[in-house]
Amino acid sequence: MNLAHNIRWYAVLAKDLLFKPTYRPHDFWNRRHRRGHNFWTVGRRSFDESGNREWYARLAKDLATEFHADGLDLRRLSVCEIGAGIGYWTRMMRDHGCKRYLGTEIADPAATWLRPQFPDYDFVVADVAEDPLPGTWDVIVMMHVDEHIHGERFLNALRHIKAAMTPTSRFFTTYRTVPTPSGVSYVEYHTQKDFAAVFPLAWIKPVPRPHGGDAMLSISAAHARSDNYNPRAYPVGRCGD
Numbered sequence: 001m002n003l004a005h006n007i008r009w010y011a012v013l014a015k016d017l018l019f020k021p022t023y024r025p026h027d028f029w030n031r032r033h034r035r036g037h038n039f040w041t042v043g044r045r046s047f048d049e050s051g052n053r054e055w056y057a058r059l060a061k062d063l064a065t066e067f068h069a070d071g072l073d074l075r076r077l078s079v080c081e082i083g084a085g086i087g088y089w090t091r092m093m094r095d096h097g098c099k100r101y102l103g104t105e106i107a108d109p110a111a112t113w114l115r116p117q118f119p120d121y122d123f124v125v126a127d128v129a130e131d132p133l134p135g136t137w138d139v140i141v142m143m144h145v146d147e148h149i150h151g152e153r154f155l156n157a158l159r160h161i162k163a164a165m166t167p168t169s170r171f172f173t174t175y176r177t178v179p180t181p182s183g184v185s186y187v188e189y190h191t192q193k194d195f196a197a198v199f200p201l202a203w204i205k206p207v208p209r210p211h212g213g214d215a216m217l218s219i220s221a222a223h224a225r226s227d228n229y230n231p232r233a234y235p236v237g238r239c240g241d
């Protein structure tokens with residue numbers, strides 16, 4: 001047990017639960033990214049750095065398994081990531097040979113920090129809830145970002161993502177399998193039903209989790225055309241577990 005970490009975590013949690021500060025996304029994320037670039041910035045704060053590394057690795061293995069199962073060869077595909085954070089998924093895309101990558105970030109200090117680390121990739125400062133994505137992309141990745149985009153802003157973000165997809169694009173996103181209340185103002189969880197407000201249900205497929213990573217959806221018009229797709233196998237709001 002990492003005692004110093006736990007003391008820090010419970011202190012900030014108590015403050016967030018008690019005072020419930022208004023969530024202003026630009027200010028909130030700029031402040032976090034100005035303070036550092038580690039898992040405390042973007043990961044699950046109840047986990048320490050090594051706990052996060054292990055947690056992220058499970059999701060990464062599930063995603064890689066799905067890329068393989070879906071025949072997605074990143075060496076030939078363009079990738080747009082929303083909320084690139086500290087570059088964990090950027091690094092994964094690079095490791096998979098992706099040559100065309102755009103990372104978007106609401107926080108300027110995040111993009112400024114990421115650029116020199118990935119000089120072959122592009123990063124823009126943009127709020128996906130306000131700014132359309134430039135062009136169309138083969139793969140769009142959004143990990144642990146949806147819960148930080150709330151209400152109508154969340155729907156706008158999904159509309160921007162949908163507009164950046166072609167009939168064969170894949171959109172990978174984390175989500176909640178069941179409605180989950182949040183005690184803190186900066187988190188509002190979304191289930192498959194919330195994604196289905198913008199994407200046809202037949203496009204939405206829960207990703208298998210052989211490595212026990214967080215629940216993830218693969219959203220694509222191509223899934224609706226797949227012969228073996230059975231939407232009843234994925235009832236709204238209770239999938240992926």
Ligand SMILES: C[S@@+](CC[C@H](N)C(=O)[O-])C[C@H]1O[C@@H](n2cnc3c(N)ncnc32)[C@H](O)[C@@H]1O
Nearest residue numbers: 029042083084085105106107127128129143145
């Ligand atoms: C919980 S962190 C996850 C970061 C990264 N995806 C990961 O899994 O490590 C959320 C990230 O999304 C960014 N973000 C939050 N709201 C955003 C928005 N509306 N548009 C673009 N980026 C956003 C934040 O700055 C932050 O880096």
